[in-house]
Amino acid sequence: MARPRREQVRKEIAEEIKSVARNQMSQYGTAGLSLRAIGRELNITAPAIYNYYPSLDDLITVLIVDAFEDLANSMETARANASPANCVTKIEAILFAYRQWAIEHPVDFQLIYGNPIPGYEAPVEVTGPLARRPFLGLFELYTEALKTGEMTLPEEYQPAPQSIRGYLKTWHETSGIEAPDELVCLLMVGWARIHGLVMLELFHHLQPVVGDVGALYAYEIRAFHKRLGMRA
Amino acid sequence: MARPRREQVRKEIAEEIKSVARNQMSQYGTAGLSLRAIGRELNITAPAIYNYYPSLDDLITVLIVDAFEDLANSMETARANASPANCVTKIEAILFAYRQWAIEHPVDFQLIYGNPIPGYEAPVEVTGPLARRPFLGLFELYTEALKTGEMTLPEEYQPAPQSIRGYLKTWHETSGIEAPDELVCLLMVGWARIHGLVMLELFHHLQPVVGDVGALYAYEIRAFHKRLGMRA
DNA sequence: ATAATAAAATAAACACTGTAAATTTACAGT
């Protein structure tokens, strides 16, 4: 007879394994986690973990999913907690949350945006949509700011490159997002700006030069928004 | 009697090992190279490699050194081959070389600017100065452009943050580089911009959105220089 | 040519790793 599984216990143990894995990864890097080491810490043999995750890769996948969701949640709560006066304050709260999360979870950030793990291949059908989620709010807010006139497109970003305009024609249909080509481009280079700053900070390429990287981050964001005509 | 070592042969073999290592790394990622696999490919046992590199870490270090130098050389030859008409053409040639090199040597780029390798700790005394080299030419050119009036500092980037200005006071003495604080900051955020674009491109985060990432890269650089008042 | 010698390669061993298969243990339902 099919006995009712102890789903509760199962879930707890799976969660415990994930937690230990996350902890070990934060110590030894994304490529440095080991089933046997996890087992040792839990007083469990390594093969026992296979009852909860079919392979090391599956464990990595759930870690990635968790990381994406955690990042998205952090950005969304930052938006919710921001003063609702205007778009720019909410946007800046989200952007600061991006860096803050990366600093507080450097290995999770590497897991999401850094080098691929040697043997591992991410399942794109699950990882693709997740990767977009953290930025949906930003897209929404910038689009709104453009519509209300709170923001204007600087002349040096006009027009968008021909090849990209052509590509975006089909992209608009598949993604369902409606926005001027120049805005899409601007948001992409905007993302690259903060992403580059965070990446360089995480691997200590900026500290020796500017000292206070947080100040540089705020400086770049404020300059960006000033250029777009947005005022806090 | 101390017999003269076969330095020539030694060097050749060491080079061969390095070459195979680089090749394997490009296949299996920065964390995926194996002494035993290198040995197999060279019909050599793994411990034999220890005669040429004291450990795997030392091998990684020379790969990093090589990568830094190769990147710097690519950027310098790009500058040399550019039309010497004005600063901006040379600068843009260098910046395009940065991306080009990253695309042609993605794993070397990850080795330099990506996740740290699990057990490996880079020797800062050798890796530090090397990390600056690729950008010395850029620093020089932008400084010159500012001096000749070919470039101006946009108002949204003035003034530089207080904390960074304080830090730069000591930095100018140790680095020997003389430049306005705002220029240093602008170059750092400028680096972050192209670095972020390259990083996102390398891990395929931009292609699904804009299609032609190269066009986006040129677009961002041209907009940057347009904003600085520089004309090609 | 031969003997001496140092360099370089190997073999063996150690402590690890992920994973597969077989086996034992523990427990819920009858």
Add this chain to the structure above:
DNA sequence: ACTGTAAATTTACAGTGTTTATTTTATTAT
């Protein structure tokens, strides 16, 4: 108590970096 199954363990295999001791190889001096 018995049975069926979930979940753990044991065992094994093929791989990893590295150390040690040993052997082979190559070169130089006689």
